[in-house]
Amino acid sequence: MTGAALALVLIMGGGANAATITPPSEAFAQNPGSDYFLADYTAYEAYLKTLASQSDRMKLVDFGKSEEGRTQWMAIVSSPANLAKLDQYKSISKRLAKAEGLSKEEAAKLAAEGKAVVWIDAGLHATETVTSQGQIQVLYRMLTLNDPETLRMLDDVIIIFAHDNPDGMELVSDWYMRNEDPKKREFGSIPRLYQKYIGHDNNRDSFMSQMSETTNVNKQLFREWFPQIIFNQHQTGPDGMIVFVPPFRDPFNYNYDPLVMTTLQEVGMNMHSRLVAEDKPGSGARSAAAYSTWHNGMERSIAYFHNSVGLLTEIIGGPTPTTVSLVPEVQLPNGDRPMPIAPQPWHLNQTIEYQYSLDRAVIDYASRNRERLLFNIYKMGANSIERGSKDSWTVTPTRIDALKEAGKSAKTNDTAVAFGRGGAIDPSLYKTVLQKPENRDPRGYVIPAGQADMPTAVAFLNALIKSGVDVDRATKAFKVGDKTYPAGSYVVKTAQAYRPHILDMFEPQDHPHDLEYPGGPPKAPYDITGYTLAYQMGVKYDRILDGFDGPFERVPDLIAVQPGAVKGSGKAGWLISHETNRSFTLTNRLLKAGQPVFWLKTGAKAGKDSFGPGAIWVPASPQAQEIVSKGVKDLGIDAVSVAAKPASETIALKPVRIGLVDVYGGSMPSGWNRWLFEQFEAPFEVVYPQRLDAGDIAKDYDVLVFADGVVPAPAGGPFRPTRGGAQPKPEDIPAEFRPWLGKITDETTVPQIAEFAKNGGTVITIGSSGRLATLLGAPVDIAVARTEAGKQVGLSTKEFFIPGSVLRTKVDNTQPLAYGLPQDVDVFFDRSPTFNLKASATGVARVSWFDTPTPLRSGWAVGQEKLNGSTAVLDIDVGKGKLLVMGPEVTQRAQSYGTFKFLFNGLLYGPAATKN
Known part of the structure; x- marks a missing residue:
């Protein structure tokens, strides 16, 4: 070793030898972060394996398969000494997070012994390419740098660098790189969603955990590693700025432990301070963007409900160079935008440097506050255990309104008023109003x-x-x-x-x-x-x-549904309840096998068992017996063998051919329905507007399903406007995707849909796609709208605003479209259409409607009384066919199991009711 080399080792403190670790510039076709270049997941995965084989600071762990079967990897990075004791530190992290059976003193000892755990992921939203490309560079630096700060971080912190969406990274990167001319590269024209089913909504699946990737991530966050900080990186940043960094704007959810919110502000401001100290302007917080901490469905927000600090950054940049725009308002510094940035050209490598600084800021905070983080997650867990073990109350806006109302007639606290604290009321109301025993x-x-x-x-x-x-x-x-x-x-x-x-x-x-x-x-x-x-x-x-x-x-792990059983000894056939969603799966299996299946209009009785309207009747046959016997076990539903066919009038079901309408680029609501159809074994094909425009739809389909947003709606009208940008030119995309181009139009598509329905087809609309009811001439008016210049327009948000809430509706469950549902059902409602029947209406049945001026069950509703008396779900005759209109989002993000039956029934009932 030369003297200069030896001096360098001494200065850097030993540690990793960068010369033995392959830099990104040598592992990829181009250095990630270069203009007009994106590495795909195949290359990323290969690089992770290379790093794991070369570095003693990293352990590579497979934590599950994606929906398309790719491996999700996490690179666990820490000092070699820490990696040698990972199981011990994981155990400490778990014990502190769960807090069960731990005294304060025991927790303090564990916190002193343990290592902070920080989760930093990438790629959740695959078109936000900065996160994946930047993670490559961050990983390399953390494995090769030997400066005192890096070594301290590695000693104090276990950092988990994970990838959330392998399939999306592969799709987006390969699509971008398909064009040999760098200046023509883009990913705005990708033909499908960048997560197999739900695209951007993969960051709305956290509490439901339907997708494989979400389940894999949640397992690491809340069942395996229990990180104290969860950093979920996104783009793009606010206009005229570089990056949004926490803290977030109010409101925050009232269920949180307050310590998680105060710690969030600490970490966020540490991130801002590092950027400012490194002369990296353009960060903003709180009012700089719309991000709040209310909804539980996102990865960084579900963290708060688990006493972890959830971080979100939204940063500009991408492989195609861009510019920082000039927005006058953001040039004036304030508490939320401390250091404005001048307009300028911007490149991906600059964004990666910001991302690196933000990652370092988070890890540095965890290092300097290691024991505090570990002890505080215990403290929050212990707080929850204590609150759940005694009488406790959650203060919410409705209860504050009640307190204010009570205070109007109560004696004012004169001392508080004298000292300028206006609004103080009788303190005894705290107990009598905010702490009512029943609340x-x-x-x-x-x-x-x-x-x-x-x-x-x-x-x-x-x-x-x-x-x-x-x-x-x-x-x-x-x-x-x-x-x-x-x-x-x-x-x-x-x-x-x-x-x-x-x-x-x-x-x-x-x-x-x-x-x-x-x-x-x-x-x-x-x-x-x-x-x-x-x-x-x-x-x-x-x-x-x-x-x-x-x-x-x-319960030690996920619960397996208990096998159902065939009860009774009759030989005529089987009765099955319509009240379980999985009866739809069994029905699909029977129809696929060519077995007859009927719905009993008035239900039936078999011994002590009663079956409501829509009870499923399956006549006996050897093949039906095999399907029913196996199905009840697999699906956890019961069947009753009876000696004779029930006397009830029946609806004979038919095998159906379902066309699930989608659009170029992919519709998330349609994608959720696709996932549902696969789970419940419904026979379907995805159909695009060009096929509908071609006509003769009945040749291929019996039912068309239009998910929320698939039918375009203009801005300013009574239907929620449709998102979506311009589509590419056919010549700019591969030939296999050109049949997917096109949009549903009033002029060309709607007449073909009308012809399909009039000749016996079934059209099902969900959410804003209920606009088809007006386009097809249904005898209904939109309930929450006004007429201006002969056109119906939407009400102002001051008059009516229900931005995603749960409402209660009445249901006529004697109607086929509502078989198996209760008489009152909770529906998800997001600025959804509802309808009034015209006085002259015929061939229209109200299936579900609002019967109260206060239908709100959960969320927020302005003007909810305007829904009273309006109809949410309609069964409309159109010629020989059916138009089944479901205003609420009855399959909302595959969460609303309670209303799936509206759609499931419609798929079978419509074709069964066809007039020949």
């Missing part, structure tokens, strides 16, 4: 065994388990108060670390009345406001307000 938070929830759709109840419980919630099962019957529950019932107690998440899944969200300014229009939320999962899924449960116990055992 206290539950100690737990009981999900009784034997409810009508037990497989859906199990799906709900599994969503909780996937996100780290502890669920118990009763080994024997038990009693709470005056009610006895059967063995096999499930119990979710709130005295556990993830109590905020539990409350958020069972209790209604009470979103504040958030205005742009006093007396002004409502401020649009970031995403949605009401989503209570137990409501959406139609799960039956009891809220238990007092402490309780019983013969309970902890």
Whole structure:
């Protein structure tokens, strides 16, 4: 070794030898971060394996398969000494996060012994290419740098660099690089969603955990590693700036432990400070963008419900150079935009340097606050256990309104007023109003065994388990108060670390009345406001307000649906309840095999078993017996063998050919429906506008399904406007994708849809695609609208604004479209259309409607009284066919199991009701 080389080693403190680790510039066709270049996942994966083989600072772990079967990798980076004891540190992280059975003193000792765990991921939204390309460079630097700060970080912190969406990175990168001319490269014309089913909504799946990738990530976050900080990186940043960095604007969800919010502000400001100190201007927080911390469905926000600090950055940049625009308002510094940036050309390598600084800032914070982070996650977990073990109350806007109302007639606190604290009221109202005994938070929830759709109840419980919630099962019957529950019932107690998440899944969200300014229009939320999962899924449960116990055992892992059974000994056939969603799967299997299946209009009885309207009747045959016997076991539903065909009038079902309408680039609501159809084994094909425009639709399809947003709606009208940009020219994309081009148009497509329906086809619309009802001449008016210059236009948001909430509707479950549903059902409603029947209407049936001026169950609703009396779900005759209009989003992000039956019934009922 030369003297100069030896001196360099001494100065750098030894450590990793960069010469033995392959730099990105040598591992890829071009250096990631170069203009007009994107590395794909195949190359990224190969590089991870190379790094793992060369560095003692990194362990590469496979943490699951994507929906398309690619491996999701996480690179665990720390000092070699820490990597040698990963299991020990993982155990400490888990014990502190779960907080069970730990004293404050024991937790302090573990915090002193443990290492902070920081999760930093990339690629969730694949067209946000900065995150994946930058992670390559960040990884290399963390494995090769030997400066004191890096070595301290590696010693104090275990950093998990993970990739959220391998399929998307492969698709987007390969699409961008397909053009040999760099100046012609783009990814705005990608033909399909960058996650197999749901594209951008993969960051709305966190609490439901339907997609494989989400389940894999949640397992690491809340069942394996329990990181104290979860950093989820995105783009693009606010206009005229480089990057949005936390803290976020209000409101935040009222279920959080306040310590998670204050820590979030600490970390966020540390990130801003590092950028400013490194002369990297253009960061903004809070009012700089719309991001809030209300909704549980996103990766960084589900973290808060688990006492972890969730971080989101939104940064500009990409492989094609761009410019920083000049926006006058953001040139004036303030507390949310401390250091404005001048307009200038901008390149991907500059963005990566910002990303590197932000990652370092987060890791540095974790290093300097290692023991605090570890102890505080215990503290928050212990707080949750304590709150769930005694009477406690969550203060929400509705309760504050009640407090203010009570205060109007109560004596004012004169001392408070004298000292300038206007608005103070009688302090005794705190107890009598905010802490009413009947308003206290539950100690737990009981999900009784034997409810009508037990497989859906199990799906709900599994969503909780996937996100780290502890669920118990009763080994024997038990009693709470005056009610006895059967063995096999499930119990979710709130005295556990993830109590905020539990409350958020069972209790209604009470979103504040958030205005742009006093007396002004409502401020649009970031995403949605009401989503209570137990409501959406139609799960039956009891809220238990007092402490309780019983013969309970902890469920060790995901719950398998208990096999169903064939009861009875009759030989004529089988009766099956319509109340379980999985009866649709069994029906699809029977129809696929050519077996007759009927719905009984008035239901039936078989011994002690009663079946409501729409009960499924399957005549006996050897093949049907095989399908039914196997199906009830697989699906967890029961069938009753009877000696004679029931006397009820029947609807004979037919095998159906379903056309699920999609558009070039992919529709997320349509993609969710595609996933649903696969799960419930519905026979379908994806159909694009060009095929509809060609006519003769009945040649290939019996049913057309138009998901929310698939039918375009103009801005300013009564239907929520459609998103989506310009489509590419046919000559600019490969020939295989050209048949996907086109849009549904009033002039060309709608007449073909009308012809299809008039000749016996079934058209199903969901959400804003209900615009087809007006285009097809249905005898209905849009309920929440006004007429101006002969046209119906939408109401102002000050008059009517329901931006994603759960509402209650009435249901006529004697109608085929509503078979199996209860008489009252919770629907997801996001500025959805509802209808009034015209006085002259014929051939129209109201299936579900609003019967109260206060239908809001969870979320936020301005002008909800305007829905009273309007119809949400319609069954309309169109010639020989059917138009089935479902205004609410009955398959919202595959969460609303409680309303799936509207769609499932429509797929079978429409063709069965065809007039010959």
